[in-house]
Amino acid sequence: xxxxxxxxxxxxxxxxxxxxxxxxxxxxxxxICKEAGVTTGALYFFFKDKxxxxxxxxxxxxxxxxxxxxxxxSEEIVATQKVTKESSGKGVTVxxxxxxxxxxxxxxxxxxxxxxxxQEKEAFDLLxxxxxxxxxETVVDKIVDKVEDHYTMMYVAMKGYKSKRELTKEDxxxxxxxxxxxxxxxxxxVTHCKNVKEAESQMSNMMAYMIGGWFGVINNK
Amino acid sequence: xxxxxxxxxxxxxxxxxxxxxxxxxxxxxxxICKEAGVTTGALYFFFKDKxxxxxxxxxxxxxxxxxxxxxxxSEEIVATQKVTKESSGKGVTVxxxxxxxxxxxxxxxxxxxxxxxxQEKEAFDLLxxxxxxxxxETVVDKIVDKVEDHYTMMYVAMKGYKSKRELTKEDxxxxxxxxxxxxxxxxxxVTHCKNVKEAESQMSNMMAYMIGGWFGVINNK
Amino acid sequence: xxxxxxxxxxxxxxxxxxxxxxxxxxxxxxxICKEAGVTTGALYFFFKDKxxxxxxxxxxxxxxxxxxxxxxxSEEIVATQKVTKESSGKGVTVxxxxxxxxxxxxxxxxxxxxxxxxQEKEAFDLLxxxxxxxxxETVVDKIVDKVEDHYTMMYVAMKGYKSKRELTKEDxxxxxxxxxxxxxxxxxxVTHCKNVKEAESQMSNMMAYMIGGWFGVINNK
Amino acid sequence: xxxxxxxxxxxxxxxxxxxxxxxxxxxxxxxICKEAGVTTGALYFFFKDKxxxxxxxxxxxxxxxxxxxxxxxSEEIVATQKVTKESSGKGVTVxxxxxxxxxxxxxxxxxxxxxxxxQEKEAFDLLxxxxxxxxxETVVDKIVDKVEDHYTMMYVAMKGYKSKRELTKEDxxxxxxxxxxxxxxxxxxVTHCKNVKEAESQMSNMMAYMIGGWFGVINNK
DNA sequence: GATGAATGAGTGTTCATTCAT
DNA sequence: AATGAATGAACACTCATTCAT
Numbered sequence: 001x002x003x004x005x006x007x008x009x010x011x012x013x014x015x016x017x018x019x020x021x022x023x024x025x026x027x028x029x030x031x032i033c034k035e036a037g038v039t040t041g042a043l044y045f046f047f048k049d050k051x052x053x054x055x056x057x058x059x060x061x062x063x064x065x066x067x068x069x070x071x072x073x074s075e076e077i078v079a080t081q082k083v084t085k086e087s088s089g090k091g092v093t094v095x096x097x098x099x100x101x102x103x104x105x106x107x108x109x110x111x112x113x114x115x116x117x118x119q120e121k122e123a124f125d126l127l128x129x130x131x132x133x134x135x136x137e138t139v140v141d142k143i144v145d146k147v148e149d150h151y152t153m154m155y156v157a158m159k160g161y162k163s164k165r166e167l168t169k170e171d172x173x174x175x176x177x178x179x180x181x182x183x184x185x186x187x188x189x190v191t192h193c194k195n196v197k198e199a200e201s202q203m204s205n206m207m208a209y210m211i212g213g214w215f216g217v218i219n220n221k
Numbered sequence: 222x223x224x225x226x227x228x229x230x231x232x233x234x235x236x237x238x239x240x241x242x243x244x245x246x247x248x249x250x251x252x253i254c255k256e257a258g259v260t261t262g263a264l265y266f267f268f269k270d271k272x273x274x275x276x277x278x279x280x281x282x283x284x285x286x287x288x289x290x291x292x293x294x295s296e297e298i299v300a301t302q303k304v305t306k307e308s309s310g311k312g313v314t315v316x317x318x319x320x321x322x323x324x325x326x327x328x329x330x331x332x333x334x335x336x337x338x339x340q341e342k343e344a345f346d347l348l349x350x351x352x353x354x355x356x357x358e359t360v361v362d363k364i365v366d367k368v369e370d371h372y373t374m375m376y377v378a379m380k381g382y383k384s385k386r387e388l389t390k391e392d393x394x395x396x397x398x399x400x401x402x403x404x405x406x407x408x409x410x411v412t413h414c415k416n417v418k419e420a421e422s423q424m425s426n427m428m429a430y431m432i433g434g435w436f437g438v439i440n441n442k
Numbered sequence: 443x444x445x446x447x448x449x450x451x452x453x454x455x456x457x458x459x460x461x462x463x464x465x466x467x468x469x470x471x472x473x474i475c476k477e478a479g480v481t482t483g484a485l486y487f488f489f490k491d492k493x494x495x496x497x498x499x500x501x502x503x504x505x506x507x508x509x510x511x512x513x514x515x516s517e518e519i520v521a522t523q524k525v526t527k528e529s530s531g532k533g534v535t536v537x538x539x540x541x542x543x544x545x546x547x548x549x550x551x552x553x554x555x556x557x558x559x560x561q562e563k564e565a566f567d568l569l570x571x572x573x574x575x576x577x578x579e580t581v582v583d584k585i586v587d588k589v590e591d592h593y594t595m596m597y598v599a600m601k602g603y604k605s606k607r608e609l610t611k612e613d614x615x616x617x618x619x620x621x622x623x624x625x626x627x628x629x630x631x632v633t634h635c636k637n638v639k640e641a642e643s644q645m646s647n648m649m650a651y652m653i654g655g656w657f658g659v660i661n662n663k
Numbered sequence: 664x665x666x667x668x669x670x671x672x673x674x675x676x677x678x679x680x681x682x683x684x685x686x687x688x689x690x691x692x693x694x695i696c697k698e699a700g701v702t703t704g705a706l707y708f709f710f711k712d713k714x715x716x717x718x719x720x721x722x723x724x725x726x727x728x729x730x731x732x733x734x735x736x737s738e739e740i741v742a743t744q745k746v747t748k749e750s751s752g753k754g755v756t757v758x759x760x761x762x763x764x765x766x767x768x769x770x771x772x773x774x775x776x777x778x779x780x781x782q783e784k785e786a787f788d789l790l791x792x793x794x795x796x797x798x799x800e801t802v803v804d805k806i807v808d809k810v811e812d813h814y815t816m817m818y819v820a821m822k823g824y825k826s827k828r829e830l831t832k833e834d835x836x837x838x839x840x841x842x843x844x845x846x847x848x849x850x851x852x853v854t855h856c857k858n859v860k861e862a863e864s865q866m867s868n869m870m871a872y873m874i875g876g877w878f879g880v881i882n883n884k
Numbered sequence: 885g886a887t888g889a890a891t892g893a894g895t896g897t898t899c900a901t902t903c904a905t
Numbered sequence: 906a907a908t909g910a911a912t913g914a915a916c917a918c919t920c921a922t923t924c925a926t
Contacts (some may be wrong), residue, residue, distance in 0.1 A: 007889075025246050026354065029917060040918075042890050050917065132244070132353050174426040177409055181402065181430075188398055205395040208441035209402075209434040216433015217426050228906080250900060261901080263907050271900065449910075467688050468796065471896060482897080484911050492896065574686065574795050616868040619851055623872075626847065630840055647837040650883035651844075651876040658875020659868050670885080692921060703922080705886050713921065 008046045010036045015053050019126050024054060025133035054134050058127040061120040062139065068116060069143065072109045073150040107207045114189055114203065118196035128187050140183060148179040158218050174217055182210060229267045231257045236274050240347050245275060246354035275355050279348040282341040283360065289337060290364065293330045294371040328428045335410055335424065339417035349408050361404060369400040379439050395438055403431060450488045452478045457495050461568050466496055467575035496576050500569040503562040504581065510558060511585065514551045515592040549649045553642065556631055560638035570629050582625060590621040600660050616659055624652060671709045673699045678716050682789050687717060688796035717797050721790040724783040725802065731779060732806065735772045736813040770870045774863065777852055781859035791850050803846060811842040821881050837880055845873060 014035040018027045029050055033040050047053040117124050131137050155175050156164055167175075185206050193199040235256040239248045250271055254261045268274040338345050352358050376396050377385055388396075406427050414420040456477040460469045471492055475482050489495040559566050573579050597617050598606055609617075627648050635641040677698040681690045692713055696703045710716040780787050794800050818838050819827055830838075848869050856862040 005889085023353065028915080030915085038889095039891055039893095041892075041920085044918070045889060133247070170423060170426060173413070173423050174430065176413075177406075177427065178430065180409065181405070184402070184405065185398075188401065192394070192397070202391060202394050205391060205438050205441055206398065208437040209395065209399065210437075212437020212440075213430040213434040216429040216431075216436070219433075220426055220429035226906090249898085251898085260908050260910095262903080262909075265901070265903095266906060447910085465795065470894085472894085480910095481912055481914095483899085483913070486897070487910060575689070612865060612868060615855070615865050616872065618855075619848075619869065620872065622851065623844065623847070626844070627840075630843065634836070634839070644833060644836050647833060647880050647883055648840065650879040651837065651841065652879075654879020654882075655872040655876040658871040658873075658878070661875075662868055662871035668885090691919085693919085702887055702889095704888075704924080707922070707924095708885060 005046075007036070007038060007042060011038070011043055011046060011053075012056060016057055016122055016126070019054060019057065019130055020122070023130045023132060024050075024137075029053075051134060054126075054131070054136070058123050058131070058136060061123040062127055062136070064120075065113075065116065065124075066143070066146070068113055069146055072113070073147065107203070110186075110203060110207065111200065113186060114199050115196055117186060117190040118193075118199060121190060124190050129191060140187070144176075144180050144183050147182060148176060151175055151179045151182070155218075158214075178210075178214065178217070181213070185210060226267075228257070228259060228263060232259065232264055232267060232274075233277060237278055237343055237347070240275065240278065240351055241343070244351045244353060245271075245358075250274075272355060275347075275352070275357070279344050279352070279357060282344040283348060283357070285341075286334075286337065286345075287364070287367065289334060290367055293334070294368065328424070331407075331424065331428065332421065334407060335420050336417055338407060338411040339414075339420060342411060345411050350412060361408070365397070365401050365404050368403060369397060372396055372400045372403070376439075379435075399431075399435065399438070402434070406431060447488075449478070449480060449484060453480070453485055453488060453495075454498060458499055458564055458568070461496065461499065461572055462564070465572045465574060466492075466579075471495075493576060496568075496573070496578070500565050500573070500578060503565040504569055504578070506562075507555070507558065507566075508585070508588070510555055511588055514555070515589065549645070552628075552645060552649065555628060556641050556645065557638055559628060559632040560635075560641060563632060566632050571633060582629070586618075586622050586625050589624060590618060593617055593621045593624070597660075600656070620652075620656065620659070623655070627652060668709075670699070670701060670705060674701065674706055674709060674716075675719060679720055679785055679789070682717065682720065682793055683785070686793045686795060687713075687800075692716075714798060717789075717794070717799070721786050721794070721799060724786040725790055725799070727783075728776070728779065728787075729806070729809065731776060732809055735776070736810065769874075770866070773849075773866060773870065776849060777862050777866065778859055780849060780853040781856075781862060784853060787853050792854060803850070807839070807843050807846050810845060811839060814838055814842045814845070818881075821877075841873075841877065841880070844876070848873060 011032065014032045015027075018032045018035070022028075027050075029040060029043060032053075033043050036043075043053070047056060127136055127139060131139060152164060152167070152172075152175055155171065155178075156167065159166075159171070161167065189199045189202060189206065193202065232253065235253045236248075239253045239256070243249075248271075250261055250264060253274075254264050257264075264274070268277060348357055348360060352360060373385060373388070373393075373396050376392065376399075377388065380387075380392070382388065410420045410423060410427065414423065453474065456474045457469075460474045460477070464470075469492075471482060471485060474495075475485050478485075485495070489498060569578055569581060573581065594606065594609070594614075594617050597613065597620075598609065601608075601613070603609065631641045631644060631648065635644065674695065677695045678690075681695045681698070685691075690713075692703055692706060695716075696706050699706075706716070710719060790799055790802060794802060815827060815830070815835075815838050818834065818841075819830065822829075822834070824830065852862045852865060852869065856865065
């Protein structure tokens, strides 16, 4: 119980290697077992099937990440709503929000997220870039969806809309893009930086880019 | 040449359908042939192998796209360099560039690119989202690389650097990201819009986002 | 087209042997191919899957048999009904039926059935005794069901019932048994006789047994 | 001995369920153990192998049944032989036998057999309809063989033969069939009736059928 | 008594590709 | 230009069974 079983551990290591090199679909169960020095039967003692094996590598980290995001954004929603209420009547100006809290919090929490991504760097590499063919292949879209609700509220507030019903088709499209891009920033950091230190040193620019982008959109036309 | 061989045409149509539905790896040669109503042997008369078949669908459009990008950016490079020289000494301000030419051109040419992407929408859908497992799986990265040189010069100019040698690691990193993101904008438009008209109506915001992002980065710290 | 493809023929022969020796479930596709001197891929060119291979051996004969039975019993139904009408009022006596047509026809047609069973002896051996695990495993029950309707009418007539509604639970049970047993007679002949000649020489007793059984039941109590 | 080991009992229950649902071959040892909440190793402590497990379910009942049949028919043999001797010279008439003892005893003892079959209904269901692939798959034939000797003597007596040597090939064939059918009657009752009461209410017709069949055969030609 | 781990041989099936005709 | 046939290697997965602890 204390030290995870030798064989299972070996299997997981070799699976990580195989999935990383070849991606989910091209990865071969037989290869993983050969590398681990056991028969395929042994693998199937520990894991239900290929999907389960992959899930053992990425499932845990993913769940924790989702919790992190959920927590992050429920806090922020509260913050944004606070601003909205205080300055109601005149409409929230960009300056209000930025000065107040919005992106400052974002940057702070982004650091937490990136830190966690790097704690499980290998797993997230797998999950985000090698999961095609597995049940996780749409995981990025799902995370984007999670974020989108939050960003919709933020956008409504910044535009000075009174309700979500004022959103045009164009508004919705750009919100989706910006949500998507926010996630891509994380993905980019975790796949292009060696370690969390390096990632943190790039984050300032990344956030500046994103915030600049938001300003550009909000003030457009 | 005029009426492309019936069989080859049918085969290409069915291959397009199969690759689109299942992606390169999961697509089955046998299925394509069955759908086209010929034997696998027939397919191998026209195409060397699976890779070649895929290449016949996406290769042409890709080459033309690359040419488009090459032309676009070589022109722009000239333009940017012009600005740089004229205002040398004081450093180029963002206003200079924007007012002058940089992003105005960008927006103009982006429209051309997007228009072309939609002319061959199916092919680019395939190429950009269904090519995993084929030799084209890194095509996005390659296009990014193409764009990166151009953006590096632009960045150097905007930062007021005298040469590329002044670029820090952080500079290079954010340039890579912004290049990447520019391509992602195209990719996003082609995969999320039904037709070129819809794409064009979203482009204003997209470019505003990107330009805003650049401003944010250039003025950071 | 004229002479069935060598390989397919060989494959069918070897499949027949393997299925006969081991039954459907224990039969090994690989064994069949090895015996036939081809790779498993070759088999899957000719047959969709194991079930299809088995179906190619027993499906045709089965369909013809079902047709034979359908024809047989629709004729007989007419005959029985004729008798019923002629002697209506007094109730049909056993003698009437036997003297008239009922079992004489049965015996005659039984010969036709048995003759056909022997024409495809191997296939029916497979179908009736080696199909467990395949979709044909309940084939005997289905044939029994087919026969049962016919025998129900015959039974009603012989008992002098005015309608099927007079049948008791006990009646229904014994009708099912006698239907079942009729089929078992065929099955027994085809599995215990070397050839049709031998089977025919046993049929007289078999039919005598069955007819005697019917008399026993009808006159019971 | 009193309270059979909990685990073994559980294992036997689950095995009964699994074998009943899937038949011997498709039944999975792993499934049985999973259902019983133990590991496969535990099963192999109590049972040598799959065959042994199956044997533990059906072996006991089978032995008792065989004893029952042996006893039944050795008694009867004596009775039949008595009749033969008494009426020697004229040949035994069917009426003699029936009136005397033969089938009356049969019916009486058949009730005993059926009663026992129902006492161990589950086991006999398994044995008679789900044993394909196990060493018990030919158990019906073996029981038939047991019965056949007895019926041979009975047949000899009824035909008025002086010895078994007078039996023709046809005689032997129909004797085998009638022995087989007798067993099938039991099998049918145990697989088609819910309980012994229902079975007993059907037995009258079943025996009438069989006896009628015998008469038909004996008087044939 | 029972576990957890592992074996080794096997399953049916699919694949891209080849090639004589 | 295309067919029909065949290859050979690979696939994920399941099986009954064993055994040290």
